[in-house]
Amino acid sequence: MSGIQTIAKLASEKLPLVLSTVGAFLVVVILQYLLKGNPIAKIPIVGQHLGSDEKRRQAFLMRARDLYVEGYTNFKNGVFRVITAQESNVIVVSPSFLPELKSLPDDVLSFDGAISETMHVDYTHLQIGNKAVPHMIKTSLTPALVRLNPTISEEVKEWFGRELPPCDNWTSVNINHKLLRIVGAVSGRIFVGADIARSEEYLDMAINYTVDLMKARHAVDGMKPWLRPFKANSIPEVQQLKARLKSAEAIMRPIVESRQREAAEGNTEKPDDMLQWLMDVQGSTKFASNLSTERLAADQLGLTFAAIHTTTLTSTNAFYNLAADPSLADMLRTEIRTVLAEHNGILTSQALQSMKKVDSFLKETMRFDPVAANSFQRKVLRPFTLSNGQAFPAGVILEVPAHAVSRDPEVFPDPDRFDPLRFYHLRQQAREAGHVEAAAQHQFVSLSPSVLTFGYGRHACPGRFFAANEIKMILANALLMYEIRLVEGVKERYPNILFGSGSMPDPTKELLFKKLV
Structure with a gap:
């Protein structure tokens, strides 16, 4: 056998081993590089x-x-x-x-x-990134709550009367469905004014936009990420949401154009609502941005979603907790009556702040069943x-x-027990120890690393003060008007539905309501 043939034979015998060794070496080198660099x-x-x-x-x-x-x-x-x-x-x-x-x-x-x-x-197509919106909430809405709270309270009371049946005897009510309409209408009163907010056209837009948005989000969640660019835009849930956006623009267009015409004609009597505040702030040089009908409609829908979604979920959770333990209703009702007697029967900002047990109950509701795991x-x-x-x-x-x-025993003792007065006692203990700032950290609207429903830092929910007041008013009006309990045969609180990182009270369940004599 010639030298060339010998070399060829050895190469054919050893080449697979050499390639395998080289390949393994390259894999190790690449992995080391990736691990070091990532x-x-x-x-x-x-x-x-x-x-x-x-x-x-x-x-x-x-x-x-x-x-x-x-x-x-x-x-x-x-x-x-x-x-x-x-x-x-x-x-x-x-x-x-x-x-x-x-x-x-x-x-x-x-x-x-x-x-x-x-x-x-x-x-x-959820509207994000418009700095005018959180600015307007912080500088216009929150300071106006002292003035607006009695109006909001009356709106809540009126919508409870509209939405709930007479309830002269124990009556089954889907409270989540009713709360969607109550929250939509009450929030709309502040967003676009009473005349518009009370129309069925507006309510349908506000409520169903929120529902359609969450359906679309969860539908896209369920798709494999690599498939979304090709198919997400065509799935039924996203198509339904797009149709909702078009109808919302059709509803908002004449309202915006009418206000723009009145401003152009020199009318200085402007509506006192968030749509007008938003139009004013977006027209400023600091927030020079698009005042098109599409943009204003999108901003309004974003506000509507933020207001209706979390407020309805938290309120429904609160009602389910009340129904599961009637003694809670008695305790909170007593506090509400006492506070109202001290404030001429009006749910002012000071009255709401004085309802410390109600505040604690709502914060514990958020701790126990946060709307998201993250x-x-x-x-x-x-x-x-x-x-x-x-x-x-x-x-x-x-x-x-x-x-x-929120379920860490080192953060909250006995964390798996729902304790409606947990934060009430924590506030009392902090005040008695002279720790005023610590006491404030246990309020419903306070930001804390241990209860993160409203977020944390400078991007924490700017509308939490409005939401907290609205939820307290809903709870107070309901407790002053009705007895509440679980339906016959149900012995424990309805469990929440978990999906992805989210948690929501079961919207199909009903509670029994009976008007107080």
Whole structure:
């Protein structure tokens, strides 16, 4: 055999081994490079035992709350990853880092960037990023509540009379359905004025936009991320939402154009509602932005969604808690009557602040059944590193495990027990110890790393003061007008429905109402 033939034979025998060795070496080198270059590669993933990211994503859609609790239990003071319905990597951080995170500027941690992904704005077209809206809420709506609260209270009372049947005897009522209309109408009174808000056309738009938006969001959640750009726009839920947006514009157009004409004609008597405030603030040089009918309609829908969604969920949860324990109604009703007697029977801002047991009951309702398992969602736009050395690259989304924190026995003793006076007692203890600021932290509207329903930091819900007042008025009016209990045969509070990271009271359930004599 010639030398060339010998070499050829050896090569044919050894080449597979050589290639295999070289291939393995390259894989190791690439993995080392990726692990070294990717700061999140070493962050543990919850649900590792499930085997694949797609299985973890499906598990998230079915039982996200359990995954957050698992991660928080195992990595309480650190960070962990959750495979969610979002396209970006999601990293869950301990609430102990919130003071650091909330101080970072928006060009590092973006609230709008996270909401854009969470709500799938490419398909739902939810209006975000308009700085005029939170500015208007903080500078116009919240200061006006002292003046508006008696009007809001009367609106709540009137709509309870409109929506609930006589209830002379025990009467079955789907309270979630009724609350959607009550909250929609009462919020609309402040958003666009009484005449418009009381029309069925407006109510249908406000309520069903919120319903359609959440249906579209959950439908897109259920799709594989890589498939969304090709099919999400054509699914029935997204198409229905698009139709709702067009009808909303048709409703808002004549209202906006009428107000614009009156302003052009020099009419200085402007309506006292959020639509007018928004038109005024968007027309300023500081917030020079589009005043088109489409933009104003989209802004109004965004406000409507924010107002109706969380307010209705929290109120329904509160009613389910009241019905499950009639002694709660007696205790809260006594406080409401006492406070009203001290304020000439009017639900003023001061009267609402004096209802400390009502306040505690509502905060405990939010703690026990938060609307989501996660909170403080932010998208990282520029890399940064926490004080503990953990680095985060651009493109990831950060969250805090709100539900898991609220059920941590080190944060709240006996956390799995619903204690309506939990925060009432915490406020009392703090005041008795001379800790005024600590006492304030236990109010319904206060921002805290342990109860995150309203968020945290400068992007916390700006409308929480309006929402809190509205919920208290709804509760107060209901308790002064009705007895409330579970339907016959039901012995325990209705369990909430869990989907993805969300939690909602079952909207199909009914309660029994009877008018107080």
